[in-house]
Amino acid sequence: MPYAGLNLDGMTALVTGSGRGIGSALAFGLAQAGANVALSDVPEQLPGARETAERIKGEGVDSRTYGLDVLDLANIRRTVDEVVRDFGRLDILVNNAGIRRRQPALEVTEDNWDAVIDTNLKGPFFCAQAAARVMIEQGGGRIINISSQLAIIAGENRAAYCASKAGLANLTRVLALEWIKYGITVNAIGPGPTETPGLLAADTRSAAELAADLSANMPLGRRMLPEELVGAAVYLASPSASATTGHLLIVDGGWTAI
Ligand SMILES: NC(=O)c1ccc[n+]([C@@H]2O[C@H](COP(=O)([O-])OP(=O)(O)OC[C@H]3O[C@@H](n4cnc5c(N)ncnc54)[C@H](O)[C@@H]3O)[C@@H](O)[C@H]2O)c1
Known part of the structure; x- marks a missing residue:
């Protein structure tokens, strides 16, 4: 008999920023593991979210899309309410929406600093808060924050981004500590x-510069594909992760191992 601990049948997941990229891959992967999936993104990325929702329905589970800008607290609360109304429950939140702005620290403007911190740290906090209120009533849930390997090492020209991702990693620990008593990891x-x-779009380096960077820093020898993050998300969302909480699971092709 197959191991059932990674099965997400009957659960509902909400993934932010899932119109493209990692969010879209994680949404599809959670659906393949059995979850019904609420995709969400800002209006301009909703066509991508709708496409993923159609692919997900082909997997035999339910999927819908929601306009959700994580900078808008009222929008966050409304979306969580709508997901619960449409699916009957919310078991898994993946805080994936995020932005990057490369700038030397000396040139960072207040606007850029606020945009990165608000999207990558404040937004995930208030999404987690809204989801946790529902999960507490249901007796538990799973929250997965998409941080970065740049939470634990420095990245040049990425002061706000690195600060946001390190902040998100430690916010993860605080929320884990406060909410384990409710069955939320x-x-x-x-x-x-x-x-x-x-x-x-953000990487403007030449092919030669990129190859030199990967050869010096990435033991895997190439960039990762979004699908290579799916197993980690399915595990953290699953019943088998009931005792795993407050953890930052680095999946980086060995970048931080050297
Ligand atoms: N790609 C990488 O190398 C990498 C590495 C480490 C961490 N991450 C993190 O993974 C997450 C996804 O990154 P990606 O590479 O797929 O990026 P991406 O830019 O391709 O996709 C990000 C998605 O987030 C959405 N988004 C941005 N601002 C939003 C907002 N205010 N409200 C709702 N949605 C919003 C975008 O519309 C987009 O669909 C981000 O949090 C990013 O920081 C990415």
């Missing part, structure tokens, strides 16, 4: 460089 995943539309 809170964990983070720390991806290394992963080929997504957002990463490709």
